Amino acid sequence: MNPQPLHTGLGLRRGLLPELLSMQPGAVDFLECAPENWIGVGGVFGQGLAQLAERFAIACHGLSLSLGGTAPLDLDFLGQTRQFLDRHQVRLYSEHLSYCSDDGHLYDLMPIPFTEQAVRHVAARIRQAQDVLGRRIAVENISYYAAPYQAMSELDFIRAVLDEADCDLLLDVNNVFVNACNHGYDAEAFLAGIPRARVVGMHVAGHYDEAEDLKVDTHGAPVKEAVWQLFAQACQRFGVQPTVLERDFNYPPLDELLAETAHIRVLQQSHGAPCHA
Template sequence: MTTAAFPYGAGLGLRRALLPELLEMDAGAVDFLECTPDNWIKVGGRHGDGLARLAERFPLACHGLSLSLGGPAPLDRDLLQRTRVFLDHHNVAFFSEHLSYCSDDGQLYDLLPLPFTDEAVRHVAARIRQTQDALERRIAVENISYYAAPYQALQEIDFLRAVLEEADCDLLLDVNNLFVNSINHGYDATEYMAALPAERVAYVHVAGHYDEAPDLKIDTHGATVKADVWSLLEQAYRRFGPLPTLLERDFNFPPLAELLAEVEQIRVRQQAAQTWPEVRHA
């Protein structure tokens, strides 16, 4: 197992479009960066050099897109091996993937929801355990946003809890996804959060979304974080403590200063949470 340090504080997603500005960023601007190994494995030239330079200056967390943990096809052993080499090379302690699938006889280029059934729990949990063995790391899975579910014999929260227990893995809590799903599927985000097993929540994502209608939110990662999501993040800190938290932004990039101002909003909330008497501290 790796001896690298787990990320802490407030981080920003490492995107190629931001690379020139990130390379000029002050050392204290963020506490860590998060990248997707799938997009960087075997990348050389100025992009590869830029990644290497950033990895020397900032701790890295990694977030996968292509393992298709819930998919029907066998796990991509080659991708797992290359991912482990990448994590080892850059001394990465934290790796996460989505609780979804994205391939079936080829990439589908979307993160699709799993049926909320006992059979799906056993299937995806077994694949998470195989992934942890292959990467020689405990991983976290992320609650995804979804707009329709193939079958719901279980409630979403019960399905998630069962997967975490069966797989013996951690949770990457995406509070924007939780908010989006709570509106689109008509449940209480606070009650959902209260039902999460606190000992498994290891890391947090925040991001922006698009308000299509009062009862329809679209998870875009292309806008600033909205007030309701900031409020839900504060609830998460009250429940789980000021966990390491990443600002996700995937397109429609503003100047880096605006993104760093949002990262600073995370830090302000983390620092405030340190003073809340009800907050669980590690």
């Protein structure tokens, strides 16, 4: 018996745990969590996760693997992550195409230089992570506000990493919109340049309009209409992929979040052809 398809999901945050536990079956297809925030967690939070995992499929989106970093990958953490993914039968695990450590955790997602050397470096680390985890992973295009060095475009860098590592892409549509505004490129052309076969999931989220040419990726507000329009175009190109609504703070009532996840489903059904997801 094949598992149910993962189409529409919501981020599993501790601040939302009571509301998520009250959700009716079928309100969303799956929940997405950061495994490092839940590995080894017991008590009320651990019980809440266990209850949700019985009712909803779980996807995982990591925060601290630091694929672009220079320190060796944390093999103990990767082992714990593999156990977590196996325990919860996770079908989609993704991480950020960034680094977040340098002699300690930086608590931010820092951009990688867009160079051939960086492509080879991060791709080797992705391959190592996939070997230890025993599964393919997807990397996410991040939002960034200054680039350390650009010998190639963001799009060319992402394409090169996907090819060199032979991994998948979690397409964050809001990050495409934010970066296009902040760095002056065409968001639709960016989507057109992403290989269809690499995309295995998507994210949508809210951002803050600091200025016409400065958007800040906050995950703390409703999704804006321009991002919904770009998501519709992404559905046209990549089909119906597992898509998560990310909300990290300023939590509204659950009904408002579920209205946004319902809008994801509407756009998927009206613009996207079914995919293998």
